[in-house]
Amino acid sequence: MAVMTYKEASRTAVAEEMRRDPMVWALGEDLGRGGLYHQYLGLVDEFGPERIADAPISESAILGVGVGAAMMGMRPIVEMRISDFALCAIDELVNQAAKARYMFGGQARVPIVVREPVGIWRSGAAQHSQSLEAWYAHVPGLVVICPSNAADNKGLLKTAIRCDDPVVYMEHKNIWEVEGPVPDGDHLVPLGVANVLREGKDLTIVSWSDAVNRCVVAAKTVAAQGIDVEVIDLRTLWPWDKARVLSSVKKTGRLLVVHEAVAVGGFGGEIAATVAEKLHGDLRSPVRRLGAPRAPVAYAPTLESMVAITASMVADTVRGIVRGDAS
Amino acid sequence: MLVMPREPPSNGDKGMSISGIPAEDRARLAAHYRMMWRIRAFEELALDGLKEKLVLGAIHPSIGQEAVAAGVCCNLAKDDVLLSTHRGHGHTLAKGADPVAMMRELFGREGGNCGGRGGSMHIADFEVGMLGANGVVGANMVIAAGAAHAIKLRRERRVVCCIFGDGAINRGPFLEGLNWAAVFGLPILFVCEDNGFASTTRTQNVTAGPGASARARSIGLDAVEVDGNDLIAVDRTVRSVVDQIRAESRPMLVHAKTYRLMGHTGSDPAAYRSQNEVERQWLRDPMAAAASALQDLPQEELEDARAAAYAEMRRAYATARDTPFPPPDQAFLDVQDEGSPVQEAY
Numbered sequence: 001m002a003v004m005t006y007k008e009a010s011r012t013a014v015a016e017e018m019r020r021d022p023m024v025w026a027l028g029e030d031l032g033r034g035g036l037y038h039q040y041l042g043l044v045d046e047f048g049p050e051r052i053a054d055a056p057i058s059e060s061a062i063l064g065v066g067v068g069a070a071m072m073g074m075r076p077i078v079e080m081r082i083s084d085f086a087l088c089a090i091d092e093l094v095n096q097a098a099k100a101r102y103m104f105g106g107q108a109r110v111p112i113v114v115r116e117p118v119g120i121w122r123s124g125a126a127q128h129s130q131s132l133e134a135w136y137a138h139v140p141g142l143v144v145i146c147p148s149n150a151a152d153n154k155g156l157l158k159t160a161i162r163c164d165d166p167v168v169y170m171e172h173k174n175i176w177e178v179e180g181p182v183p184d185g186d187h188l189v190p191l192g193v194a195n196v197l198r199e200g201k202d203l204t205i206v207s208w209s210d211a212v213n214r215c216v217v218a219a220k221t222v223a224a225q226g227i228d229v230e231v232i233d234l235r236t237l238w239p240w241d242k243a244r245v246l247s248s249v250k251k252t253g254r255l256l257v258v259h260e261a262v263a264v265g266g267f268g269g270e271i272a273a274t275v276a277e278k279l280h281g282d283l284r285s286p287v288r289r290l291g292a293p294r295a296p297v298a299y300a301p302t303l304e305s306m307v308a309i310t311a312s313m314v315a316d317t318v319r320g321i322v323r324g325d326a327s
Numbered sequence: 328m329l330v331m332p333r334e335p336p337s338n339g340d341k342g343m344s345i346s347g348i349p350a351e352d353r354a355r356l357a358a359h360y361r362m363m364w365r366i367r368a369f370e371e372l373a374l375d376g377l378k379e380k381l382v383l384g385a386i387h388p389s390i391g392q393e394a395v396a397a398g399v400c401c402n403l404a405k406d407d408v409l410l411s412t413h414r415g416h417g418h419t420l421a422k423g424a425d426p427v428a429m430m431r432e433l434f435g436r437e438g439g440n441c442g443g444r445g446g447s448m449h450i451a452d453f454e455v456g457m458l459g460a461n462g463v464v465g466a467n468m469v470i471a472a473g474a475a476h477a478i479k480l481r482r483e484r485r486v487v488c489c490i491f492g493d494g495a496i497n498r499g500p501f502l503e504g505l506n507w508a509a510v511f512g513l514p515i516l517f518v519c520e521d522n523g524f525a526s527t528t529r530t531q532n533v534t535a536g537p538g539a540s541a542r543a544r545s546i547g548l549d550a551v552e553v554d555g556n557d558l559i560a561v562d563r564t565v566r567s568v569v570d571q572i573r574a575e576s577r578p579m580l581v582h583a584k585t586y587r588l589m590g591h592t593g594s595d596p597a598a599y600r601s602q603n604e605v606e607r608q609w610l611r612d613p614m615a616a617a618a619s620a621l622q623d624l625p626q627e628e629l630e631d632a633r634a635a636a637y638a639e640m641r642r643a644y645a646t647a648r649d650t651p652f653p654p655p656d657q658a659f660l661d662v663q664d665e666g667s668p669v670q671e672a673y
Contacts, residue, residue: 050480051480055507056506056507058469058506060469060503061469061503061507064466064468064469064470064472064500064504065469065476065507066473068474068475068477069477069480070473071470071473071474072474073477074480091463091466095462095463096463096466096470101661102444102661103441103445104451104459105439105442107440107441107451107452107453108453108459141663143663143666163664164664165664165665192666238665238666239665
C-alpha cells in the first residue's frame with residue numbers, strides 16, 4: 001500500500017495495464033508532454049511515442065480512431081482533455097462506440113476507455129467545468145465511471161481498460177493532487193459495486209466523484225449534532241449498485257442524492273425515482289436531491305460558487321430533512 | 328418511376344475495349360462484371376422487396392454506381408478492411424458478403440448479417456473484413472483511420488478502404504480523418520464515390536471548390552480522379568493505388584465520378600431532376616459500358632453473368648422472405664456486458 005495522488009494513481013493504472021497488454025495504447029492531445037494535467041507524465045519514456053500518441057486537436061478523430069482501432073482488437077485509452085471538449089465527438093461516442101456491437105449484431109466489440117475529466121476547477125468557466133455524466137448514463141451500451149479517490153482511480157481505471165464495453169471515465173479535476181492510500185499491484189475495483197464510506201442509521205447520502213468527499217465532511221459535521229449519516233460512493237453510474245442503495249435506504253428511511261451536475265435531469269433523479277418506486281412505504285421523509293442550479297458555470301469566484309455544491313450545503317440539507325420529518 | 332433497362336444493349340458505348348489486355352486481367356474483369364450484375368440484381372430485388380413491404384426501413388440504392396463497388400472492393404484482399412456508407416449494398420457484396428444474409432438483414436429476419444438489429448444502413452460482415460455501413464454520413468472517415476492505425480501499430484500489411492460519398496466531404500470527420508491518416512502514415516484507400524447528390528441536394532450547389540480530390544491534395548495526399556462508370560479505368564486505378572498504399576503505408580484518395588440513377592432512398596422519385604437528365608445518364612449505365620468494353624469475351628459468358636445474378640438474387644429474396652423474424656428477446660442481445668437492459672425496463 002503506497003500513498004499517492006489521484007493523478008499518480010491513474011498514471012500507475014495506465015502503466016501497469018500497458019505493461020500487461022500490448023494492445024493497450026493511449027492517444028490524445030499533448031500526451032507526449034504528459035497531457036493537460038500531467039496524468040501521463042513520463043509514460044512516453046517507457047512506452048514510446050507510438051503507444052503514447054500525440055494527437056491533433058481533432059476530437060472526432062481522436063474518439064473515432066479509438067473506435068476503429070478497438071473494432072480491430074486494440075484497447076485504446078482515448079484522452080479527451082475535458083468532458084466539455086468530448087462533445088465535439090458526441091457522434092463517435094454515442095452513435096458509433098455505444099452502438100457498434102448492437103447494430104452489427106454482436107460482430108463488433110469497442111473496448112475503449114474515454115477519459116473525460118469533469119467538474120468545476122480554477123475558474124474554468126462555462127466550457128471547462130461541466131459534469132455531464134448523466135448524458136452518458138442515459139445511453140445504452142456505455143459504462144460510466146466517476147472515481148472519487150486515489151485508490152478507486154487506480155482500481156477502476158484498470159478495470160475500465162480490461163472492460164469489453166466502451167467506458168466513459170470521468171475523473172474530477174479538483175482532486176488530481178489529493179493523496180490517498182493505494183493498493184499495490186493488480187488492484188481491480190469491480191463495476192457496479194458502490195463503496196460505503198461511512199455507515200449510519202438516520203439518513204443515506206448517495207453521491208459520486210468529488211461531491212462525495214464533501215458529503216463525508218458534511219456527515220462528520222452533522223454527526224457532532226447527533227445525526228448519523230450513511231455515505232455511499234456510487235463509483236459507477238452504469239452499472240449502478242441499486243441493491244446497495246436500496247438496502248441502505250430501507251435501513252435509514254431517508255435519502256439525499258448529491259451531485260455537482262445540474263440537478264434537472266441529473267442522474268440523481270434516476271436514483272430518487274428508483275427509491276421512490278421500490279421503497280415508498282419505508283420512507284420516513286421525502287427523497288431529496290441536491291445538485292447545481294440550471295445555470296452555466298461562471299468565471300468570477302463570487303458567481304462560480306453559486307452553482308457549487310459545498311459540504312455546508314449538504315449538512316444544511318441533511319439537517320433540514322431530519323428536522324423536517326420530526327416536525 | 329423510370330423504367331430500368333435490364334438488357335445490356337447489343338451495341339454499347341464506344342471507347343473502351345478489352346483488346347490488348349492480358350488474359351489474366353480478362354478473367355479478373357469478367358469476375359468484376361459478374362459482380363456488377365450481382366449488385367444490380369440484388370438492389371433491384373431489394374427495391375421489389377420495398378414495394379412488397381418486405382424491406383422495412385429506408386434503403387439507399389446504388390444503381391448506376393456498380394463499377395465503383397466492383398472495381399474497388401473486388402481488388403481488396405480478404406483480410407483487407409472495408410468501411411462503407413448508407414449506400415453500401417454494392418460495396419458489401421463486392422467484399423464477399425453473402426447476399427442471403429444481406430437480404431435477410433434488409434427484411435429484418437433471423438440470420439441477417441446483424442441478426443435483424445441493423446438493417447440496410449448498418450450492414451456489416453466482419454468475416455470478410457467489412458466493418459460496417461454507417462447511418463451517419465462521414466462517420467467512417469475517422470473509424471477507418473482507427474482501423475488503419477491498429478494495422479500500423481501491429482506491423483501488418485493490410486489495407487483499409489474507406490468509401491464515402493461526395494456529401495461527406497463537407498463534414499468535419501472528412502478533414503479530421505484525412506489529416507490523421509496523413510500525419511500517421513496510415514495504409515488507407517479513401518474512395519469518394521461522387522454520385523453528384525448529397526441526399527436530394529446537388530452537391531455542387533452546397534460545396535465550395537472542385538471536391539474531394541482537390542481537398543485531399545491540399546493537405547498533401549496523392550489523389551486520382553477516375554470515371555466511376557468505367558469499370559476498366561476504376562480497376563486499373565485502384566489496383567495501382569492499393570499496391571502503392573500497401574508498399575508505402577500512406578493514405579491515397581481515389582475520386583470516382585459516377586451518377587446515382589435512382590433517388591436518395593428507394594422511395595424517393597427524385598423529381599428534383601429532369602427526366603431528360605436521367606435518360607441521358609442511363610445512356611452511361613455502367614452495366615452497358617462494361618458489356619461493351621468486354622465485348623471480346625464470349626457473349627454467352629456475359630449473358631450468363633446477368634442471368635445467373637438474377638437467379639441467385641431471386642433465391643436470396645425467396646429465402647429471406649421465408650425466414651422468420653428474430654424472437655423478441657433478441658432485442659436485448661449484445662447491448663453491453665455490464666448492466667442488463669432487461670432488469671432496467673420498468
